[in-house]
Amino acid sequence: MRQKIIFQFLAIAILLAVIITSLSLYNLRNTGIKSVIHNAESISQAVKNGLTTHMINNNMDQIDTYLNLVSNMNNVEKLWLVRGELVAKQFGNGTKNESPRDDMDRSVLLSGEMKYKIDESLVNTSIRITIPYIATAGVGMDCLQCHDVSYGDTLGAVSLVLDVSELKEIGLESIYLIAIAIVFGIILIVYLGRRILKPYIILFENLGKSISDAVSGKFKNISYTPGLTKDMVSLADEYNTLMSIFRDTSEDIEKKLKGFVGHRQSGYSSNPLEESKDIIANLSNLYQFKKEIELDSTKEEIYNRLSQVFTNQFKIKHFTFLEIDMLKQKMTEVLKVGDSFHCRAGIIDTPHLCRAARTKNDVTSIDYHSSCSHFKKENKFYHCINVDISKNAYLIINFVCDSKDELEKLKDNISFIKSYINESAPSIEVKLLMNALKESAFKDGLTGLYNRKFLEEHSKKLVPQALRENLNIGVLMLDMDHFKAVNDEYGHDIGDKVLKELSRILMETVRESDLVIRYGGEEFIVLLVGVKNEFDAMEVANKIGKKVRENEIDVYAGNKLRKTISIGLSMFPEDSKSLDTAMKNADIALYEAKNSGRDKVIRFNEEQVSSVDLF
Known part of the structure; x- marks a missing residue:
């Protein structure tokens, strides 16, 4: 310079x-x-x-x-x-x-x-x-x-x-003299100029180097050189003060912002101002994300919104959201994007074997050996995150990458990604609690089956759907035979155990699409949704009666107890286009089954209506 x-x-x-x-x-x-x-x-x-x-x-x-x-x-x-x-x-x-x-x-x-x-x-x-x-x-x-x-x-x-x-x-002599005088003047000017300008040039070079370092994020003070004038020293002092303010402020901003939203693992930029700018942008996006999920009504909406962030902002192609209930030992695949969850076969039925859920730490691909024994895709890379969303309930996010470079990029962004997940966790927990509260209002505390209130609410949607799609619904009204005698002879604890065993048999016998409801006391209703005809419904009812009849219940001291049930069958909309009427018809058939000897299935017919007066 x-x-x-x-x-x-x-x-x-x-x-x-x-x-x-x-x-x-x-x-x-x-x-x-x-x-x-x-x-x-x-x-x-x-x-x-x-x-x-x-x-x-x-x-x-x-x-x-x-x-x-x-x-x-x-x-x-x-x-x-x-x-x-x-x-x-x-x-x-x-x-x-x-x-x-x-x-x-x-x-x-x-x-x-x-x-x-x-x-x-x-x-x-x-x-x-x-x-x-x-x-x-x-x-x-x-x-x-x-x-x-x-x-x-x-x-x-x-x-x-x-x-x-x-x-x-004479003119040429004058020119020679002028030229000599000019050359001498130039030499003199250069000599004096170098002496006079030297401190300014050195100061200018130091300022230029310091500014260049500041652009790359290194805020350095300039050194003092001999020959500086008072004004130059004052300028250097003010510049050094400015650099100190920049350095302290940028470090403080960077440190505090990282506490809010995290930072990249590899430190891709040595410039704290550039990194702070990136963090602020992510913080702004995170704030908007938080405001949106607060307005979402279901956890599915939150999962979808989180999925959009992963796809659009972080360009992640493959991931799966998994919910694990450690008490129930149940894993649910709630959302999947792209080609992921390659460890499904090893942990779907045994979620306690999931390493991320078990260790409550991130699990990622490692060179030369496998950190997760259930991931079987050799040409893929993975990174799993565990998030506590409620007591004994975890959200596992399984990211899958096509290349190691893609995995490294994911790991660079993992702090930012976790900030979105952590902001989502409280809202997801609230939605889970709301669902649990809602389910508790619709479920029987003893058997875990749906209760009458659920039936009343659900039938408002079920009936229009069945009529619109021409679905048959087999209505089974069940009642435990001589249940009062069990309570009188063995006590209510054994009576509760008998009801639980009946609930278990009902859930194991019907399909997932069917509804099993504890209607009250020892009375249950089973709605066979989409059953082909009354013969299929009768077959299911007989199967239930047979299993109950053959089931042995431990009472005490090695004693066994066997019970029977009576079942009344009605078909919707064949017998009535009103589900309430169909259930009343099934109840009439149940009365007929009890009245004719118990432990049997009776199909409703119009002739049984006259017996209603007997109730």
Whole structure:
């Protein structure tokens, strides 16, 4: 930088010297030409005066002698007279020497204006000049008295060739002196300039280096060098104070922002301001995300929103959301994007074997050995995150990457990704609690089956759907035979155990799409949704009765208890387009089953309606 400044300064000085020298040379040339023209005009005037004197004294025959004397003057190489056309007409053409010799003579005679031409070579320089002789009138010199001409006519001209080589030499000597003076001045200016500018240049270089470091995130103070003026020291002090403020502020901002939203693992940028800018952008996006999930009504909406963030912001292609209930030993695949969850076969039925859930730590692909024994895709890479969403319930997010570079990029962003997950966890937990609370209101506390309230709410959706899709629903009304005797003989604990066993058999016998409801006491309702016909419904009812009949219940001291049930069957919408009426019909059939000996299945028919009065 220093050499560049000195070079530029020297180039400016040389350019200035060339300009001054050129201007001086041009000025000397113009001055020399003007001086020569002035000298020529003086000689011409002397010739005119001598010519006039010879004419007055009537001794024109001596004019050549006079002209020869003038020609011998210093620097005069040639001199001749040119007679104009008017004078030649009056007095004759004169001698041959008085005729125009070239175009310049003829041009001056015609125009009456002086003309000159410079003849310049490496050695000699001369000026050829022709000055017109104009007719004048007045005291002292009245040309009109002797010549038959008008005022202002051109009588003739005086032509000279003057040698100006000596004048040129004087000019060149002046140029040499000027050039020497300029060179000396440049040297002096450069020397003094370096001494004067050196502290400024060093300060400028230090400022430039410090600013360059600041752009890359390194806020360094500049050092003090000898020769600094008071103003320069003051500038350096203010700059160093500014750098200290920048350094402390950027480090403080970066440290605090990382606490909010995390930071990249690899430290992709050494510039704290750039990293802080990135963190602030993520913090802003995170704030908007948090505001949105607070308005989501279900956990599925939150999962979908989180999925969009992973896909759109972090460009993740493959991942799965898994919910694990450690108490129930149940794993649920709630959302899947792309090609992921390659460990499904190993843990779907045994979720306690999931390493991320078991260790409550991240599980990621490691070189040379497998951190997760259940992940079987050799050409894929994985990273699993465990999040506590409630007591004994975990959210496992399984990320799968196609390449190691993609995995490294994911790990760089993992802190930012976790910030979104951590913001989602409380909202997901609230939704789970709300669902649990809602389920507790709709489920029987003893058996875990749905209760009558759920049936009332669910039937509002089920009936329109069944009518719209032409679905048959088999309605089974079940009642434990002689259940009161169990409570009286064995106690309510055994009675509760009998009801739980019945609930278990019902859930194991029907399909997942069917509904099992504890209607009250020892009475249950099973809705066979989408059953083909009454024969299939009858088959399911008989299967339930058979399993209950064959089931042995431990009572105490090795004693076993067997019970039976009575079942009434009605078909919706075959028997009635009202589900409530269909359930009443099933209840009538149940009464008929009990009344006719118990432990049997009775299909409802219209003839049984008359027995309703017996209730």
